Amino acid sequence: MFWLPLAFATxxxxxxxxxxxxxxxxxxxxxxxxxxxxxxxxxxxxxxDLAVTTRVRGDAPDTVTVRVLGGTAGGVRFTVSEAxxxxxxxxxxLFLVRRPDAWEVLGRDGVVPLGHDAPVPRVCPAx
Numbered sequence: 519m520f521w522l523p524l525a526f527a528t529x530x531x532x533x534x535x536x537x538x539x540x541x542x543x544x545x546x547x548x549x550x551x552x553x554x555x556x557x558x559x560x561x562x563x564x565x566x567d568l569a570v571t572t573r574v575r576g577d578a579p580d581t582v583t584v585r586v587l588g589g590t591a592g593g594v595r596f597t598v599s600e601a602x603x604x605x606x607x608x609x610x611x612l613f614l615v616r617r618p619d620a621w622e623v624l625g626r627d628g629v630v631p632l633g634h635d636a637p638v639p640r641v642c643p644a645x
Contacts, residue, residue, distance in 0.1 A: 548607065
């Protein structure tokens with residue numbers, strides 16, 4: 519079951535401060551693998567392996583696996599327009615929430631693509 523605060527499920531712009539306030543962790547990470555799986559609901563979920571290189575806010579381990587709605591499993595592709603898309607060998611700034619059974623990205627806007635040499639943007643206000 520995917521859950522997002524209402525602000526993240528709508529099309530209104532969400533500020534970095536709002537994303538930071540709702541995220542359990544904000545990290546810079548590189549995608550090292552993606553595996554599509556059938557969920558009990560009948561949908562396809564992608565399990566995305568991340569190598570965390572920088573912790574901007576919160577506590578996250580060196581490797582994190584996040585669950586994202588959509589992907590490919592058994593030759594079937596399931597696309598969700600509002601779900602984030604993550605590609606292997608790409609680097610991202612990610613706003614993450616911890617669920618009882620998995621980490622999840624805080625909506626489509628919870629993923630910011632970064633070049634491999636790009637500096638880490640300042641997104642979260644100082645505590």
